[in-house]
Amino acid sequence: MRLTLSVSCLIISIALFSCHKNNDPSPAPPTPVDSVRHFSTNYLASAYQIQTFGLKKYELVVSEPAGKVVLDTITTINTPLNADLVTRVAALDISVIAYDSSIRMYVIEAVKGVDPLLWTALPGSDSVPGKSNRPPTPPMQPTTIKYTHVPLSPYDVYYSVQQYTGLQTYYPGSADSSITVNYNYSSSFTYFLFPKARLYNFHRNNGPNDVVDLSHMDTARAVKFSLPANNTIDIFFAYGYPDTTDIGTLLKVTMPSNNPSLYNADLIYPGGKAFQKYYYDMVLSDTVHNAIVHYVNHWCDTVSATPFIPSVDYYTVTSAKSNNFSVQFSKQRPGYYTTQWNAPNSFST
Template sequence: MNVRTGLSVLLPIVLLAACHKDSSLPKPVTPGGTATSGTMNINLANPKAYSGNVSYEMIISEPGGKVLLDTIVSYAATVKAALSTSAGVVDLTLVDTVDGRHDLTVYKSINPSTWINALPSSYVTGFRSSLPNTTASSLFITHFPAVGAVGTDIFQTFFFNNGSVDSKTGANFSPSENTLDLGYQRYPGAYNYFSIPQLGLYKLYIPTRNKDTLDGAHMDTLLSVTYPRNIPFQMSYFGTTFLGITDTTNRLLDVNFMDAIYEHTLANVDLQYPRQPMQAYELYFNGATSTNDQLGFYSYGKSVPTRWTFPDPAQFTVLNNQIDNLSIKFNTSTANAICYSGWNTSDFKSSLVLYWPPDSTSLHPLSMLTGLKGKFFSGALVSGMKFANFTFQQVPNFSYAGYFNYVNDPAKIATHQLTSTTFYTRYF
């Protein structure tokens, strides 16, 4: 679940496929007009960005199978239309054929008239690879702790970020003088976060010049968190992101507490972070069970959660997982939950991701997709897909519809109204 896109320009309106005409396509909505009874207005952009004139297929259909819209549209375009239907919810199918693949995404029982984008954006802030307008700088560390001499790769012994970015440009360790000379790119106003995870030590400060000195003999002690295991799992270090937000109005000044390159772990410790309080913390925690299932949670708030009840695989039972017979039995409340499952062809060149509300416990993806008679895919392609995974996600304070209204609107994601969620993914 890791990466956020917004649209800042007015995009062209597209209703007809570029390569053929279809008289059944709905008429465009007059800007500023009002919808009549039995009309569902859509105005959907696609946050994916490809160079050149690359297109995808969008199909909107009623739950009973009646196709309301089938169009081939450029990723750079917005689909704006008035769909003639009395249905309160519809099914949305998107078909991506970039790089010779066939990737289908299907949303069951949704109302896209309340969406901004046809695909969801991530509410998890991912790793930054760079910051703008940086200056070449250096940090000279004296009394570098003895752990720094262990191993042939000095970068494995410490963790350094300028703000949210690993901007190191080099390091020179002198065993005889016990010093470390570190080069990096400095972003104005961003914190330097230097830590030695094995010793639980750190220093966090805002550099004010291009050449700084740090005394390794006078460092602070990291806080640590170890989550109780209501079910056994191993933390997935590189699947976890952990940010300290120093200024909620300027996310360029975030501090990243996780190394994107080296895995710094301690026995019986899941997280380490500085004692200085932040305006907010954003944590996406990932773990793997002994059967290679995936579990985790997301948290955004003024404190780091020190306890968490992880989702239990006993909450659901997959009764059938065929491409035309998917049925799930739930053993817990599904009031604030969404379900999604994945299928792949044997060569992994085609895939299907299906989202549905948990009250729909029996689904028939192959029949549904074959009935659409899509232009970019065939029933034969879908029939060869094998079940890959199933995810049960619980989102407090969000209904199924409310969740997609949120993740399909970048402006809503920026408000961080979604403050917690848990998920469990079973792989087959």
């Protein structure tokens, strides 16, 4: 019996010690403190933006997600901005407000939950990789190019000089027929296309009075976009960069036709030849779901016939209020998305 009693007491003693409660309070988590983060950025406005939209100054607002304003300043475009952001939050909201004289409205472009230290160019800047600013419109200069040995069959003729384009129907009369193109821009290159024949000529200009022989032309590439059901193209344009070290050589390669069925293609262009890079932009309408999709590729080797166009089942808008917007992505979450809000005297993205 003594042996049994001593074992029982030992078990009870262990149980009592194991159930002992520690009432010491746990240490409180450290309170976040503000830190100073140096912010260096710029609003890169091209000559085109300045001439077209009348851009001069802009307002920059940097704020915390909860609403606390960290920086609010009005400054001049194309001028480096340096500021110290005093905040304890890493991901901030950036808003750029500028007046667009072409539509007489203030335009607000905002990005939310980003690291401002990575934004060396602010939202709304006009830039492409490797270059931060488009050159001004070239000076007016009367120029003539005479194309000789034009193909005999009647073709539509499309030509592009700088960002100026033209379309005409040509009916040659002899094997030595020619086409004369007159324009008023000084340009380094000219792009000349017969869309029905899918032939083109890309020429480096040799002065205000030039002659180009079309005896031997290159074959163009036709692109017909593969789009989701119910989607139609409302707006489409494409540009080519013949020299990526000088984006002033930008040429428009979009055919100025609202009826692509004429050529059984949405685009006829040189493909990987002639131009080093392309930029294209399209706006599509989903006629069934009353939705609009805007697709842009700023820097590509060729124009893809299968651009990624998300359908309406990729996302669900759970709240469409301007002060409480939320969206859920059911298939593939994008790295970046924008919304646009319209008001009588302003719109924001």
